[in-house]
Amino acid sequence: MNIFRRPDYQSETTQFIDQLKAAKPTLEAEQLAGRGLLWDKAINRDAAADIAAGRVAQKSYVYGSR
Numbered sequence: 001m002n003i004f005r006r007p008d009y010q011s012e013t014t015q016f017i018d019q020l021k022a023a024k025p026t027l028e029a030e031q032l033a034g035r036g037l038l039w040d041k042a043i044n045r046d047a048a049a050d051i052a053a054g055r056v057a058q059k060s061y062v063y064g065s066r
Contacts, residue, residue: 010018021027
């Protein structure tokens with residue numbers, strides 16, 4: 001037995017998330033489905049290259065009067 005061992009601590013937030021997952025087991029699958037709506041998209045590399053090529057370089061001092 002280690003005399004310096006502390007009891008396992010869980011914050012209130014961690015406890016809440018654990019309770020939420022226990023109450024709703026489909027939560028993670030729903031989160032992944034929601035993420036797929038906006039973030040998990042295929043990238044059109046040709047369009048991205050065109051956009052990158054069309055960018056104008058920013059001036060070194062953007063607040064100048066010129």
